[in-house]
Amino acid sequence: MKPDGARVLVAGATGALGSALTAELAERGARPALAGRDPVRLARAAEPYPGAATLLFDAYDPDSCSRAVHAAADGLGGLDAVVTAFGSVAFGRTTEVGDEVAEHLMAVNFLAPAAFFRAALSVMPPGSLVAGLTGVVAESPQAGMADYSASKAALGAWLVAARREARTAGINVLDVRPGHLDTGFADRAVAGSAPPLPKGGDPRRIVTAVADAMAADVELLLTAPDGTPVVERRAK
DSSP states (O other), X not given: OOOTTOEEEEETTTSHHHHHHHHHHHHTTOEEEEEESOHHHHHHHXXXXXXXXXXXXXXXXXXXXXXXXXXXXXXXXXXXXXXXXXOOOBOSOTTTSOHHHHHHHHIIIIIHHHHHHHHHHHHOOTTOEEEEEOOGGGTSOOTTOHHHXXXXXHHHHHHHHHHHHHHTTTOEEEEEEOOOBSSSGGGGOSBSOOOOOOOOBOHHHHXXXXXXXXXXXXXXXXXXXXXXXXXXXXXX
């Protein structure tokens, strides 16, 4: 995907990573549409992009995710990329995290992104892409984070299968799996408290790497233990 002139919907554009990625893509010439849950934060996030479409969605309402994709496509005259950069986390032993929290994590971290991508894959042309942030827990589940890990692993598995289907249509599917980042995300848990964590990586570094990966049609973006981005052009 060539970023200059690309029509990109960023879902979660009010968050730390989403707002930074929106800015990075816009700096490279992309035409962003911003989607978020809170109308006040969404309006504030859109201020640097006069005329940019803003769409509201609720992760508990998959239909609202689909509507946001179609509204963005209508507003921009099509879509070249859809990125999901939102999520929720919870901490605690498997016997402590209740079913309600587990359901919340699955809705926000898996079902909502899948709804965005399902709608996107049905309307986007060859040469376009979808990109989801799963995280390292998608492949290395962590004790004390079983339900969070499971929700991210579910999205990762969905992206693998969707990628195989999308390749035939010429659409790229990018899975972004960074390690722990210094965004304050762990401090906003819906349940439990974060265990001692190592120093988080620089989110600006991963944002730059994501934009590079989108431009290069990479399928998998990881980070090494020292935070260095590692790409796999064609995921296994």
